[in-house]
Amino acid sequence: DQQVKQNSPSLSVQEGRISILNCDYTNSMFDYFLWYKKYPAEGPTFLISISSIKDKNEDGRFTVFLNKSAKHLSLHIVPSQPGDSAVYFCAASAKVGNQFYFGTGTSLTVIP
Amino acid sequence: ETGVTQSPTHLIKTRGQQVTLRCSSQSGHNTVSWYQQALGQGPQFIFQYYREEENGRGNFPPRFSGLQFPNYSSELNVNALELDDSALYLCASSLTATSGANVLTFGAGSRLTVL
Numbered sequence: 001d002q003q004v005k006q007n008s009p010s011l012s013v014q015e016g017r018i019s020i021l022n023c024d025y026t027n028s029m030f031d032y033f034l035w036y037k038k039y040p041a042e043g044p045t046f047l048i049s050i051s052s053i054k055d056k057n058e059d060g061r062f063t064v065f066l067n068k069s070a071k072h073l074s075l076h077i078v079p080s081q082p083g084d085s086a087v088y089f090c091a092a093s094a095k096v097g098n099q100f101y102f103g104t105g106t107s108l109t110v111i112p
Numbered sequence: 113e114t115g116v117t118q119s120p121t122h123l124i125k126t127r128g129q130q131v132t133l134r135c136s137s138q139s140g141h142n143t144v145s146w147y148q149q150a151l152g153q154g155p156q157f158i159f160q161y162y163r164e165e166e167n168g169r170g171n172f173p174p175r176f177s178g179l180q181f182p183n184y185s186s187e188l189n190v191n192a193l194e195l196d197d198s199a200l201y202l203c204a205s206s207l208t209a210t211s212g213a214n215v216l217t218f219g220a221g222s223r224l225t226v227l
Contacts, residue, residue, distance in 0.1 A: 098167060
């Protein structure tokens with residue numbers, strides 16, 4: 001049972017434009033969310049997080065939006081750069097839990 | 113500050129064999145979690161170790177076992193290997209055992225192929 005879903009396996013965006021990566025979850029106990037980026041032959045690298053008490057968190061070019069009623073979050077990258085080309089995973093957890101549930105990832109390609 | 117290191121990076125085993133994967137956590141981190149990432153899937157939680165004891169386990173059979181040492185490094189052992197165990201095994205360390213407001217720092221993984 002996949003509790004975190006990323007329904008778009010891949011996304012292509014022109015350099016300089018906005019990239020929007022989406023993530024849906026089913027478990028209403030989830031209250032903490034993270035985005036990771038993964039390059040080939042490397043481990044996932046933490047990008048940005050958001051707690052359920054917020055609906056937006058920004059860090060430079062990266063912004064995560066959380067819609068709790070829709071159980072949906074999205075990662076916006078503006079402007080997109082070729083170095084952003086990687087696989088992006090969203091992950092969710094419950095505050096009192098000790099494990100993260102990951103989506104299947106979205107492969108982003110930023111075209112120069 | 114050293115990150116999370118894993119060894120070996122790649123290995124090939126045959127069905128029925130046993131394997132041990134190793135992980136050194138990031139300095140200052142006392143908790144280690146192991147995840148399995150099958151091809152085309154996201155990482156799946158195997159278990160977590162905190163204070164040298166298992167502190168939570170995902171939906172994996174008992175032939176997956178682990179250890180954490182006093183220096184917070186860890187091992188993942190898999191007995192009676194099956195073809196479906198072929199995957200990337202990721203070790204992640206963190207500052208605390210609870211996931212709320214926590215961030216996992218991952219190693220590059222150990223790629224296991226079972227023939």
